[in-house]
Amino acid sequence: MTANSSTPEKHSLLDVIRRRPGIQVFLLIFPSLFWLVLFFAIPLIIVFVYSFLKRGPYGQVVWDFNLNNYARFFDPLYLKIFARSFKIAGITTVLSLLLGYPMAYWIATRTPKWRNILLLLLMIPYWTNFLVRTYAWILILRDSGLINSLLMGWGLIAEPLPLFGNDFAIIVGLVYGWFPSVVLPCYAAIERLDFSLVEAAQDLYANEARAFFRVIFPITLPGVIAGSILVFIPSLGAYVTPDLLGGAKSVMIGNVIQSQFLSVRDIPFGSAFSFVLMVIMLGATLIYFRVGARTL
Amino acid sequence: MSTLVQERKHTRVARRGSRLGRGLRALITGSGILGFLFLYIPILILIIFSFNASRFVTTWSGFSLRWYGELFQDDAMMLALRNSLVVAVVSTLISTVFGTLVSLAMERHRFFGKLAFDALLYLPIIIPDIAMAVMLLLFFVMSKITLSLTTIIISHVAFNISFVAIVVRARLVGFDRSLEDAAQDLGANEIQTFWYVTLPLLMPAILGGALLAFTLSLDDFVITFFTAGVGSTTLPLRIYSMVKLGITPEINAISALMLMTSMTLLMLSVILQRKGGGSVADIA
Numbered sequence: 001m002t003a004n005s006s007t008p009e010k011h012s013l014l015d016v017i018r019r020r021p022g023i024q025v026f027l028l029i030f031p032s033l034f035w036l037v038l039f040f041a042i043p044l045i046i047v048f049v050y051s052f053l054k055r056g057p058y059g060q061v062v063w064d065f066n067l068n069n070y071a072r073f074f075d076p077l078y079l080k081i082f083a084r085s086f087k088i089a090g091i092t093t094v095l096s097l098l099l100g101y102p103m104a105y106w107i108a109t110r111t112p113k114w115r116n117i118l119l120l121l122l123m124i125p126y127w128t129n130f131l132v133r134t135y136a137w138i139l140i141l142r143d144s145g146l147i148n149s150l151l152m153g154w155g156l157i158a159e160p161l162p163l164f165g166n167d168f169a170i171i172v173g174l175v176y177g178w179f180p181s182v183v184l185p186c187y188a189a190i191e192r193l194d195f196s197l198v199e200a201a202q203d204l205y206a207n208e209a210r211a212f213f214r215v216i217f218p219i220t221l222p223g224v225i226a227g228s229i230l231v232f233i234p235s236l237g238a239y240v241t242p243d244l245l246g247g248a249k250s251v252m253i254g255n256v257i258q259s260q261f262l263s264v265r266d267i268p269f270g271s272a273f274s275f276v277l278m279v280i281m282l283g284a285t286l287i288y289f290r291v292g293a294r295t296l
Numbered sequence: 297m298s299t300l301v302q303e304r305k306h307t308r309v310a311r312r313g314s315r316l317g318r319g320l321r322a323l324i325t326g327s328g329i330l331g332f333l334f335l336y337i338p339i340l341i342l343i344i345f346s347f348n349a350s351r352f353v354t355t356w357s358g359f360s361l362r363w364y365g366e367l368f369q370d371d372a373m374m375l376a377l378r379n380s381l382v383v384a385v386v387s388t389l390i391s392t393v394f395g396t397l398v399s400l401a402m403e404r405h406r407f408f409g410k411l412a413f414d415a416l417l418y419l420p421i422i423i424p425d426i427a428m429a430v431m432l433l434l435f436f437v438m439s440k441i442t443l444s445l446t447t448i449i450i451s452h453v454a455f456n457i458s459f460v461a462i463v464v465r466a467r468l469v470g471f472d473r474s475l476e477d478a479a480q481d482l483g484a485n486e487i488q489t490f491w492y493v494t495l496p497l498l499m500p501a502i503l504g505g506a507l508l509a510f511t512l513s514l515d516d517f518v519i520t521f522f523t524a525g526v527g528s529t530t531l532p533l534r535i536y537s538m539v540k541l542g543i544t545p546e547i548n549a550i551s552a553l554m555l556m557t558s559m560t561l562l563m564l565s566v567i568l569q570r571k572g573g574g575s576v577a578d579i580a
């Protein structure tokens with residue numbers, strides 16, 4: 001303000017900004033930088049630091065630097081939860097691919113107008129409320145749910161099928177929630193595929209299966225890998241799905257983090273858990289970018 | 297030239313699959329249709345049963361608007377709706393302004409530490425909800441900030457800046473800067489150029505980003521769950537606690553309303569982005 005009064009020019013402040021692009025950049029970046037540092041980077045660092053501390057007898061945090069929280073991952077109980085989470089995320093990824101790849105192929109071989117409509121239809125549910133979409137599966141899968149009451153009404157089964165409160169329900173919920181993100185990168189890869197290569201293979205007497213596995217699939221592999229990572233990441237970190245569709249025994253990493261923070265109140269251990277989860281995700285994301293998903 | 301390419305592409309598309317056998321083509325078509333049925337049937341079931349007259353959630357006994365009526369009588373639900381709207385509107389306004397400004401810097405300027413900042417800008421999208429949620433909770437508790445609507449808004453802005461920035465940056469990449477040069481040649485200063493040329497051209501992307509942010513904020517459950525205090529229950533939190541207590545038809549009604557609202561907002565966002573020259577895949 002004082003600098004302003006010393007120069008008689010009308011647009012002096014504007015002139016200062018104009019002459020110094022550094023100030024311009026600073027003004028553009030500052031709000032987001034401030035927010036992301038204060039409410040993202042600093043909390044991230046706090047979690048990292050806490051993961052090396054210890055829980056006191058009343059749930060408070062004791063400043064005693066150690067690696068115990070990370071060593072506790074090797075407790076069979078937590079190893080089992082890690083293994084189960086990886087297994088569920090893995091099965092979800094494979095099922096999403098089996099459903100999503102042919103779907104992507106189908107969409108990519110429609111006319112351009114239909115392709116846009118189908119892609120839009122695919123995207124709409126994907127961006128709607130995840131909680132609500134998970135809730136829909138409670139109505140369908142639980143013991144008195146739609147499938148069981150229909151089957152029992154028709155006299156096909158006497159007892160309700162065990163569709164709810166187990167790993168099966170979690171996998172259904174996760175595939176439902178995330179398989180559209182397999183379709184998009186696969187679609188992008190198939191859409192760019194030069195089909196004359198397929199014709200060449202067939203002219204050289206490759207049968208359909210060979211043409212697919214030796215030509216189409218290898219060329220579209222980057223899309224497949226990118227899509228798999230896009231499903232695997234959220235499935236591994238799932239919290240709502242196992243919480244609502246899984247039973248007491250179907251606990252995943254996300255539920256452990258939640259209970260460490262909100263019920264057990266072992267915040268250092270919860271922090272270590274979430275930090276490991278983040279590192280796994282970042283690793284997967286780096287692979288994703290390496291594969292060239294950005295160019296797809 | 298582009299039409300020629302498109303035409304060639306089109307004939308290639310038309311020929312696509314024609315060399316595949318009938319069995320394989322049927323399989324592909326089948327899974328395409330099956331996939332869309334899988335995607336939409338649960339949503340349709342939810343919407344249909346929200347009009348069910350019966351108290352039993354999955355037994356149909358006639359059409360009724362009873363549950364929608366009860367919804368609007370439910371004070372807790374109305375408070376949750378109000379809270380959700382406050383959070384969504386405020387966090388969208390803040391994150392849209394911040395996200396747009398930062399996009400301009402990222403696409404048009406070079407500066408020290410840009411790569412690191414780029415990573416910081418992408419991270420909130422990449423890291424799992426649950427991790428971001430506990431880390432914000434820990435931060436608020438440590439800095440003795442009482443959990444309230446404000447903490448929810450702060451958290452929503454923290455992830456929404458990134459989403460707005462992605463949408464706006466996509467538009468800036470294809471931006472024709474000669475239009476700005478023209479304005480300046482005609483005597484406009486930087487502010488006038490920005491206000492009358494740059495901003496209007498960016499508007500579809502900014503609105504698209506804002507709608508995306510609004511939808512994400514309205515729908516967020518995990519991060520809100522951890523950063524909400526007493527009396528700051530939002531709609532997803534209210535739905536969650538109702539589901540935990542037991543399934544009632546009222547949940548179907550509020551769920552159906554939420555689904556239809558997000559779908560409408562998303563359609564709008566896509567239309568805006570297409571107007572702005574983006575494609576459907578941009579928001580993926």
